[in-house]
Structure formats: structure tokens, C-alpha cells
Amino acid sequence: MRHTFTLALSLSxxxxxxxxxxxxxxxxxxxxxxxxxxxxxxxxxxxxxxxQPIHLTQKLPGYNTWLIKEIILANIxxxxxxxxxxxxxxxxxxxxxxxxxTDIGKVIYANSITLTPGTVTINIGKDEFLVHALLxxxxxxxxxxxxxxRVTQLxxxx
Amino acid sequence: xxxxAILAILVVMVMAFTRGxxxxxxYDRILAVNMFGTKTVLLISLxxxxxxxxxxxxxxxxxxxxxxxxxxxxxxYSDSSIFKDRKLQKKIIKKSS
Amino acid sequence: xxxxxxxxxxxxxxxxxxxxxSGGLGILRFPDFYTRMHAVSVTETLATxxxxxxxxxxxxxxxxxxxxxxxxxxxxxxxxxxxxxxxxAAMRNxxxxxxxxxxxxxxxxxxx
Numbered sequence: 001m002r003h004t005f006t007l008a009l010s011l012s013x014x015x016x017x018x019x020x021x022x023x024x025x026x027x028x029x030x031x032x033x034x035x036x037x038x039x040x041x042x043x044x045x046x047x048x049x050x051x052q053p054i055h056l057t058q059k060l061p062g063y064n065t066w067l068i069k070e071i072i073l074a075n076i077x078x079x080x081x082x083x084x085x086x087x088x089x090x091x092x093x094x095x096x097x098x099x100x101x102t103d104i105g106k107v108i109y110a111n112s113i114t115l116t117p118g119t120v121t122i123n124i125g126k127d128e129f130l131v132h133a134l135l136x137x138x139x140x141x142x143x144x145x146x147x148x149x150r151v152t153q154l155x156x157x158x
Numbered sequence: 159x160x161x162x163a164i165l166a167i168l169v170v171m172v173m174a175f176t177r178g179x180x181x182x183x184x185y186d187r188i189l190a191v192n193m194f195g196t197k198t199v200l201l202i203s204l205x206x207x208x209x210x211x212x213x214x215x216x217x218x219x220x221x222x223x224x225x226x227x228x229x230x231x232x233x234x235y236s237d238s239s240i241f242k243d244r245k246l247q248k249k250i251i252k253k254s255s
Numbered sequence: 256x257x258x259x260x261x262x263x264x265x266x267x268x269x270x271x272x273x274x275x276x277s278g279g280l281g282i283l284r285f286p287d288f289y290t291r292m293h294a295v296s297v298t299e300t301l302a303t304x305x306x307x308x309x310x311x312x313x314x315x316x317x318x319x320x321x322x323x324x325x326x327x328x329x330x331x332x333x334x335x336x337x338x339x340x341x342x343x344a345a346m347r348n349x350x351x352x353x354x355x356x357x358x359x360x361x362x363x364x365x366x367x
Contacts, residue, residue, distance in 0.1 A: 017321045018216065075301040078293055079274060082281040090355040091290055114335035117296040120289070122342045132342065132352060134293040159265040163306060166272035170298065173279035177291070185288050185345045192337055193282065193295045196330065197275070200306055203326065207310055215322040222326060226333045229341070236344035 003052040007041065008034060050104055059154050066150060071116055078117045078134060090136045093122075096129045099148055105155035112147060160208045167201050188232060195225030260312050267309030274302035288345060289352040292338055299334040303327070 015030040041047050049055060081088050096113075100106045110121040110129060118138045123130040133139045142148075171194055178190035199218045206214025274297060281294025307327045314320045 014325075017318065017325060018219070020318050071300055075274070075297055078281075078297050079277045082277050082284065082294060082297075086284065086286055089285070089290065091287075091352060093352060093354060110339065111335045114296075114339050115300060115331070117300060118293050120292055120296070120342050121339055122346050130346075132289045132292075134290055136355070159268050159309075163268045163272045163309070166275055170275045170279035173283055177282050183288055183345075183350060185341060185350060186291065188341060189288070189291060189295055190282070192341070193278075193298060196299055196303065196334070199326065199330070200275075200303060203307070203310055203323070207313060212315065212319040212322075215319065215326065218326055219322070219329065222329050222333065226337060229337050233340050233344045236348060 002054065003047045003049065004038060004042075006052050006054055007047055008038060011037060053104060056154060063150060063154050067112055067115070070147070074116045074118050074138070077138075081135065089134055092133045092136050092139050094131055094133070094139045094143070096131050096139075096142050097145075097148075098127050098129055099152050100155055102155060105151055108154065109148065109151040112151065113142065160204055164201065164204050164208065167197050167204065171197050171201070188229065192225065192229050195221070195228075199225070264309040264312035267305050267312065271302050271305030271309060274298065274305060278302060287353045288350060289342065292342060296334065296338060299330065299338075303330050 011034045012030070015034065019026055019030065038047075098106060098109060100109055106124065110124055113119050113121045113129065113131060116138075118134045119142065120132050121129050122132055131139065131142065133142075174190045174193045174197065178187050178194070181187045181190060199222045202214050202218040202221060206212050206218070278294050278298030281297065282291050285291045285294055304327060307323050311320055311323050314323060
């Protein structure tokens with residue numbers, strides 16, 4: 001029930017931002033379409049804690065600020081190596097241990113790795129990821145496990 | 159400064175286009191098309207601000223979604239045999255014959 | 256105040272354009288598919304963020320600002336998904352990456 005409510009709330013916000021009209025006709029059309037989408041989502045059985053991870057909201061801002069800082073640092077590193085040329089890069093492929101238990105934790109970790117420039121998750125296994133990196137040092141950073149620790153901390157809210 | 163940004167994005171689009179033509183493998187081409195699409199979203203937003211018509215942003219949102227769906231739609235067929243690496247395929251054919 | 260806002264937005268747009276050009280140079284310059292992917296990922300994260308931030312400072316009303324935030328969030332959610340799908344498809348179809356000399360004898364994955 002909580003998840004249905006948050007889904008309806010986010011859909012209404014999305015409608016209001018995109019339409020920008022406040023006439024009764026427009027608002028009622030919006031209400032009809034939101035109800036329809038909710039009905040379809042219930043039929044597809046996708047309204048649960050995975051599509052609406054509201055249990056993570058408390059810790060998410062802290063994690064996001066840390067992730068943004070990491071993204072900016074990684075961007076600067078990759079841009080530096082683009083301008084330095086092909087001699088300076090050291091493409092590496094490696095397996096990274098994963099300590100998350102739930103699917104949503106693994107997805108957050110894999111997405112964070114891919115979102116950071118310089119590292120791409122290629123394959124997701126049972127307890128390890130296959131990661132391709134532009135530089136050896138990004139792999140070393142990942143293997144030191146700070147991101148892993150933070151995602152596990154975030155996930156432990158569940 | 160808007161005009162400078164638009165010019166920069168046009169240059170990047172030309173670069174992506176070049177990679178799309180030259181790209182040795184199929185995946186390079188898909189990557190170039192994906193990059194071209196995301197740059198188009200930025201270009202539409204910038205043009206909207208330059209012309210003073212922020213309604214263009216709606217088109218940019220729709221374009222971002224279409225771009226994503228098209229890439230995923232192409233990759234949906236990556237199981238089929240035409241997606242295999244050409245050189246590798248030739249090697250396999252040589253071995254088997 | 257006006258001058259401050261327009262200077263800030265010009266600065267953001269300039270940084271975004273520079274990052275875009277760097278990414279475009281990277282996609283032309285890097286040797287193989289997997290490394291080019293990192294260059295594209297630069298243009299899809301920080302460059303997009305910077306250009307959209309520069310536009311956000313110029314936005315005339317709150318609705319435009321919210322739409323720009325939606326575009327930014329959408330790009331940030333979409334780009335890792337698309338690049339993971341692309342890399343996964345390439346690896347599944349046996350496109351081998353060019354690895355560095357000293358790491359060459361490491362894990363070459365048995366195909367998933």
C-alpha cells in the first residue's frame with residue numbers, strides 16, 4: 001500500500017511538471033491516466049520494494065553526495081588521460097568481489113561502477129562482477145572496497 | 159556563450175558521426191549512435207534557450223526516451239548470428255571448412 | 256546578482272563544452288571498443304550535468320527548471336543501463352578487449 005501511494009505521488013508530480021496547466025479538464029485527464037498506470041502496474045506485479053525503494057531514502061542523500069564527488073574525480077582523471085594519449089592508458093579487466101546480499105544492493109553497486117567514468121561493469125555473477133577499466137589504478141581503487149562498503153551500509157537499511 | 163556551447167556540441171556530433179562511419183565493429187557504431195542521441199538532447203535544450211522557447215524541453219525529454227529504447231531495442235537482437243564479430247566468424251568458417 | 260548568474264552559467268557551459276570535446280576526441284582516439292566506452296561515459300555524466308546546470312541558472316521560471324532536472328535525472332539513470340547492456344552484448348558475442356601487456360595473462364573470462 002505504501003508503495004502504491006509513493007508511485008501515485010511521483011506520477012502526479014511528473015504529470016504536473018510536464019503539463020503545466022491547471023484547468024480542471026487537464027487535471028482530471030491526469031487523474032484518469034495515473035489511475036490507469038497504477039492499474040497496469042498492479043497487473044504486472046511490479047509495485048514492490050524493488051521498484052519503489054523507499055526504505056533507502058534516509059541514507060540515499062549521503063551516498064549520493066559521496067558518489068558525485070567520486071564521479072567528478074574520475075571524470076578529471078579520464079579527461080587527463082584522453083589528452084595524454086594512447087600511451088598513458090592501461091586497459092584492465094578484472095573480477096571484483098561483491099558483498100551485497102540482495103538484488104537491489106547489487107544493482108546499485110553495478111550502476112555506481114558504470115556511472116563512474118573509467119570503469120564499466122560487463123557481467124554480473126553470483127558474488128563477483130567482471131569490470132573493465134581504462135586505468136589500472138581505478139581497478140585498485142575498486143578492489144580496496146570503499147564503494148562496496150558504502151553500498152553495503154546503504155543496503156543494510158532493508 | 160550559448161552559441162559557443164552549441165558549436166561545441168555540433169563538433170562533437172560530427173566526431174561521433176565519423177566514428178559511426180569508420181567504426182571497425184558493429185558495437186562502435188551502436189556506441190556512436192547512442193552518443194549522437196544524447197548530444198541531440200543537449201542540442202535541443204540549448205536551441206530552445208537560444209530561441210527563447212523553453213517548450214523545446216518537452217521534445218528533449220521525449221528524445222532521451224526514444225534514444226534509450228532504440229539502443230535497447232537493437233541490443234535485444236544481439237543473440238542472433240549477424241551480431242557476431244565478422245573476423246571471428248571468418249576464422250570459424252575457415253576452421254570448419 | 257544578474258552578472259553573477261550569467262557569469263556562473265557561462266562558466267558551467269564552458270566547462271561542459273570542454274568536457275564534450277574531450278569525450279569526442281576520446282571516441283576518435285582510443286584504440287578499441289571498451290576504451291571508447293569510457294570516453295562516451297565522460298560526455299554522458301559530467302558534461303551533461305555541467306551544460307544542464309548552466310541552463311538551469313538561465314531558466315526563466317520554476318517549471319523550466321524542474322523540466323531540466325527531469326532531463327538530468329533521466330540521462331543519469333539511462334546512461335549506465337545502456338552502456339552496461341552494450342558492454343554485455345559485446346562480451347557475449349566474443350569481442351575481445353585489447354588489454355595492457357602486463358595484465359594480459361590475467362582473467363580472460365570463460366564466456367558467460
